[in-house]
Amino acid sequence: MSSKSPSLSSSICVLAPSSVARLSGLCLLFSASLLLGMNSSQAAQAEAPTLDNQKFNACLDNLVQTGPFAGVKDTFAQYRPQQGDPSVLESLDYQPEFAKEPWDYLASLVDEERVLDGINASNQYADVLARIESEYGVNRYDVLGVWGVESDFGTKLGKKDVVESLATLSCFGRRQSYFRGEYVSALKILKQGDIDKADFKGSWAGAFGQTQFMPSTFLQLAQDFDGDGRKDLVNSQADALASTANFLKNSGYQPGQPWGYEVRLPASINAKNDRKNKQPISHWRSLGLTLTDGSPLPDSLASAGLFLPSGKNGPAFLVGRNFDSFYAYNASENYALAIAHLSKQIENQDTNVEFATAWPTDDPGLSRKESREVQESLNLLGYDIGEVDGIIGDGTRRAIQKYQADNGLEPDGKAGKKIHQHLMDSSAKLRQAAQQAEADETSLESESSIATGSSSSAKNAEAKSDSSGFLQNKSLMAIAISLLILLAIIIVSRRRH
Template identity: 60%
Template sequence: MPFRTINKSVQVLKKTLCSSSVLFLASFSHAEITDQKFKKTDEQLFQACLDDIRKTPDFSRIEGATFELHRPFQADLTVLDFLNYQPEFKKEPWDYHASLVDPERVTAGINLKHELYPTLSKIEQQYGIKKSDVLAVWGIESNYGQSLGKKNVLTSLSTLSCFGRRQQFFRKEFSSALLIVQNGDLDADDMNGSWAGAFGQTQFMPSTYLHLAQDFDGDGKKDVVNSREDALASTANFLKNSGYKSDEAWGYEVKPPLNFNAKSDRKNKKDIKFWRDNDFKLVNGSPLPDGIDKLALLMPSGPRGPAFLIGKNFDTFYSYNASESYALAIAHLSNLINKESLYVHFNTPWPTDDPGITRLQNKDIQKALISLGYDIGEVDGLIGSKTRIAIKKFQTTHNLNSDGRAGKKLYDYFDEKGYFNFNNSMLNQDSNSTHTESKTEPQKMLGGKTIIFVLILFISFLSLFIFKIYKVRNKL
């Protein structure tokens, strides 16, 4: 091809590439502007909503200065993801209990029982709530004050007051949160908690705080965030107001008769005589003791798993968080703390050949997944959606049952393959999985538009380089 023809081709290519770059940059900028426009619209809607709700009766007790001082500048729309989240993954009761009631949490509870014995004794005397029951709620709710939540309560509740479902409910909680700050019990900086607005060492909603929070340490403030005494006394006051009976146990693990035909029904309480007449006994074979007049049958995993007869105090645990598994975790943890036993299993095993694992074992799996190149986020011992996705990918790669679950079988598989040897540089035994993940993650980080833009720039510079060589050769 003559040099003149090449020169024209290069010029055409140069113009085409430059035009493409300009068009790409224009489209990229337009996307940014569009995003900014949507964000600005959200902010305008948010601020207009705050102006409107400020005038409603729910906020009549909130001073104008308080509202304006703590008025969020920007909504936290991530809370809507939690509000609308519909879990596809069903957690079996044996997984739920294995992660909540493990030797680590029991040991911490026993140590705190001795450390705080004088305070817990005073609380038990004043409110009538057993020491171990108060400790168990504390342990399940925030791991004894170690996990209070990171969301700004005022921002979360104001966002939920203006966007999504149940706005009226969250508006009352938002006004209650502002009233707490206005009263001086808590600083706004202390108001961090869950996405739904629960905060403090035992996770009170703001309206619950206003009704039931206690100043047990006598400093003039009901500080459930920074004061253990206030938090534990407030929890005891909650249970007392929920109908807790000081002279009763929460219930018992039992052994139903083989031919007894009944379903699990927490609300269907019957006299203890009914259960005795139907030959119900404690799981060790002893007769049912006196002490609880009315009991209901709870079988969280069906007739082949652990069974319990539960009374009124179990219902008070349930009122803290409307979940039978949650209430049973509090009840079981309380028993273990009281007995100072680290045997965390029920007497009747769960009906599964793949039991749940502890938080420490979950952490081992998470660390191994990270060393294999999987993106699971923070190592926290909690099997969330990112960890389940990573587990499912791993299982698929290794021809395992791809259910995304971290159970005993998966833990044993990791152990047998040596995946818990975290110093084994990316675990070469699993090179296929490692290489696949390590190659795909950077692509996610860069994004499609950025990659295209870099390629265009590279081709442009390469074309200009060829053009320079051509000019030098033409002069020669």
């Protein structure tokens, strides 16, 4: 895969199918990048750009005089940013769904934790999802797949001020004309009162809400499914999920059909990755394709195209029209596969997220649990990454590079299975000491609790005090010993480096 960043036009403006081509400006920016970090070269080299605030304000002065802003001048003035946000420009040329290999991209988006969260969400919102499925003809699990990938089921909505981000991107960087349209749309949303300004936060590019709509898409497709008079994609799960189903429906979604399925390729086939070349299932049967267990291809798809995300030697899929509707949500095949895979695992209640055919790599990506273990190990070994959150971002990759350099490894900053195992081995004794210290602290709390529960008589109180003091001293001494052991291991470890 090329390391060159894609053009923004291919990553922001959806290549809409014919059924939605008439909807002008139908653009959604994929925001699963909220859940993913930057690449290794950026981790080592990225520097925050600076903005000319005088130029920014001059730009806004000019913008408000243009025709598109005519109907929102009061709203523009009310919410005009005092300064731009230079950090959004750092993300302008990078989106992980394009820059990452598919196995790295899917690893943290479709893992055991997210499948379990999706199963819980399917139970919690069963009634709403059933109504959505009935009204829009979109499988509830496909809607859940989008929700899970876009915002981890509403837990990560983004923290950027949408108005400030769009104002900045309207005046700096590439695609300013596109972002100016989104800026106007954002102001219209505020004017309509669907979203409160305090809640109007999202990704660096202005995508917001539970399923990360761009403002222009909101104006065309958002739904008030809970009937409260507002299309609130931030605080109303019903509105957000119905709006997502409405988007998929308008993107050519076919009710009652699966997105596709993993298949086994015959060794003799001259396979080409061309999911757009839809053929009848009978055609693929005649070429010798089967399901991964060897059984015949089902008739659940009217037609399908062959999708080979990593070439002939990796997992292979036959995908139908509904896979294309996922792609329409954001023009990335990695992204569409993440939605498809997550939706199927939730529907099957299957936390084993591995495909039947392994990826062609000896260093697969990490789940969020494994990512947290990498971060914890780095911290224990003295490579400070800050908060342990399971997101491999800028700081974690720099720490990995430093650790690799100190240990004679290639300092590429890659967070894969290999570095995970290396770190787990290196930090084993430190983790054991830390766990022992934690156990000693728990023991201290327990013993103190027992001691303070003694008789309230003066004599017993005095005895309790003596006992508690003895127990406290004993436990504190144990903790002190554990900490000294931990310190000694750290010193030895650092000397080796």
